[in-house]
Amino acid sequence: MSARDEILAAVRGALRDADRAEAPVPRGYRSAPSPADVVALFAERVVDYRATLSRCTPADLADTVRAALGPAENILVPDGFPVGLGGAADADDLDSCDAVVTTAAVGIARTGTLVLDHGPGQGRRALSLVPDVHVCVVREDQIVPGVPEAVALLDPDRPQTWISGPSATSDIELNRVEGVHGPRTLHVVLVGS
Amino acid sequence: MPAFPAAAREALADSQLRRNLAHATSTIRAKRAAVVGEVDEWEELRLAGAAIKDNTLRHLDEHLLTLEAALQSRGATVHWARDATEACDIVARIAHGHGVGEVVKVKSMATQEIGLNEALAAQGITAWETDLAELIVQLGDDLPSHILVPAIHRNRAEIREIFRREMAAVGRPAPADLTDDPAELAGAARLHLREKFLRARMAVSGANFAVADTGTLVVVESEGNGRMCLTLPEVLVSVVGIEKIVPTWSDLDVFLQLLPRSGTGERMNPYTSTWSGITPGDGPQEMHVVLLDNGRTRALADEVGRQALRCIRCSACLNVCPVYERTGGHAYGSVYPGPIGAILNPLLKGVGVDEQTDSLPYASSLCGACFEACPVRIDIPEVLVHLRSQVVDAHRGGAPKPEAVAMKSAAWVLSDERRLTLAERGMGAAGKALNRFGRAVLPGGRRAVRRLPWPASLWTGARDLPAPPPESFRAWWRRTGRR
Ligand code: SF4
Secondary structure, three states: OOHHHHHHHHHHHHOOOOOOOOOOOOOHHHHOOOOOOHHHHHHHHHHHOOOEEEEEOHHHHHHHHHHHHOOOOOEEOOOOOOOOOOOEOOOOOHHHOOEEEEEOOEEEOOOOEEEEOOOOOOOOHHHHOOOOEEEEEEEHHHEEOOHHHHHHHOOOOOOEEEEOOOOEEEEEOOEEEEOOOOOOEEEEEEEOO | OOOHHHHHHHHHOOHHHHHHHHHHHHHHHHHHHHHHHOOOOHHHHHHHHHHHHHHHHHOHHHHHHHHHHHHHHOOEEEEEEOOHHHHHHHHHHHHHHOOOOEEEEOOOHHHHHOOHHHHHHHOOOEEEEOOHHHHHHHHOOOOOOOOOOOOOOOOHHHHHHHHHHHHHHHOOOOOOOOOOOHHHHHHHHHHHHHHHHHHOOEEEEOOOEEEOOOOEEEEEEOOOHHHHHHHOOOEEEEEEEHHHEEOOHHHHHHHHHHHHHHHOOOOOOOEEEEEOOOEOOEOOOEEEEEEEOOOHHHHHHOOOHHHHHHOOOOOHHHHHOHHHHHHOOHHHOOOOOHHHHHHHHHHHHOOOOOHHHHHHHHOOOOOOHHHHHOOOOOOHHHHHHHHHHHHHHHHEOEOOOHHHHHHHHHHHHHOOHHHHHHHHHHHHHHHHHHHHHOOEEOOOOOEEEOOOOOOOHHHHOOOOEEOOOOOOHHHHHHHOOOO
16 A cells, blocks of 8 residues: 555544534634734834834835945845836845845735735745845735734645744743844834835 | 653653753743633634544544545645655655655654654664754764654753764764853754755655645744745645644634644744645646555544544643653653553553553542643543553453552452442551651641652652651541531
């Protein structure tokens, strides 16, 4: 018998006497009351992760992003990014790029999380990973209260990267240190309407 | 590996280890309590997590087939592995097929369980662990001792020594002036590993969840080494235990809340990656998924023990366990330490096979803290007791174990009112005598006995025995005339 058939047969054998009735799954957590001000909560939680945050209007976006980039020279700006900043859309040698700018698909208030689904303005997954600085732009109307709302909105067929603060490790005596492999600096730009 | 009691005694004597562990587990406990307290619907989430996993396990055969079809339709190749050897051979074959002599790895319990690194090494393929803690463990020629913080037993001075001594032989050396500042140590690891990420052509991962209906794999991590492995190489092989399935994408809304808060005590871990097969132009263009049994169907067949397969490897049960906190993970002699290890190892391997595994269900005080902490409500104490009886049954026929004799005589005494009264009087007398000779005083002021003659020394060798009170509760009740 092939490994596949043998494993499936073993599963069926193990469940022969089991009660196969489905247990009800309580889903009340999906209707938990929303925080009063999701945008304020998102901003607070982002900073709590030691990411930096600026807020701006659509008109100020280009200037705000430029300020966030600071002295970075080699900048990646994926196709579809809402404002023109110069910079390359992609690179073979990502390690030589100083910073990357992306948009996001969703922001989650309760956890301060940004979700990238690598659509327009977000680039392929490695872009927001290898450069040391990541400036991520999210609109206030993209912010949802919690994880259930985000999961409901997102399309599983797209690869996703959920980002909560800069890369971090707590492996050394549980001291949180930013940036082992991913960007050591995460700057979130929150755009109002 | 010696059985748990022997290994534990050794660990208990290592005061540095106990200090490192006490600091680490108390820190995580406090963080976890704070972020769990923020979630009003926490109990409901636990119930939902347990119910989803139970429903999945009850129909595991169907979900496996759904997952297989979904993965294939998205361009992934699906392999099935009955045991560790079969799984390792599949990975090695893929590596050979691409002519690669090294792979980068993101920390994965499943690949540790099957001993993948050693198996690949035997076939001339080097596997580089890229999680910082796993790197410390690998360079130190050591074993992981915690599910989420594998180098929890090491402090910064030890880590600096390991980096300075070992890094040069396997790649970029540690900077000559490396101090023991955690940020500097992490910086050294960043440079050392980046070289490996950028040149690797094949990566190996596990998965925290595998969504059956969409063929989505999910990896939860902090450092970004996972993302490096999942997106930079050309070929990605994921080794996934068959219990990792959740039925639908939307079920993730439970687990992505439960896991980070229970594990590292964060609202959300820094990075979560999800992918459903191949995305043209983004990430590896060849993907393999190895569906691993390796004892899981054996565990599934155990009616009481089955619930252990709900485990999402958050490690909350380790951090609250008084036994783990004092002995550390190595004493369990296996990849899965702590309370979950004490039940999962015997369930996966079967009892009565080796003494070490059989000793694990006894590595607990049955205090119940693990059940309280578990985000998917695995009743670990219940399974421990169930497995103890299996161990006893497996050894029936040979000479009875001292525990069995003690339990039998306890049952004989406790089942009869008159015998119990007599025994209590004896205890009272013994207690008076012991109190007189008791050397230690326990917290709370009660006297304790440090050392009893054999065979009771087997007990007092590792713990203090509270001296019995001079008067039993029942005697006091009768004397004071309360009803
Ligand atoms: S048994 Fe529960 S608490 Fe322990 S690691 Fe598994 S899920 Fe976490």
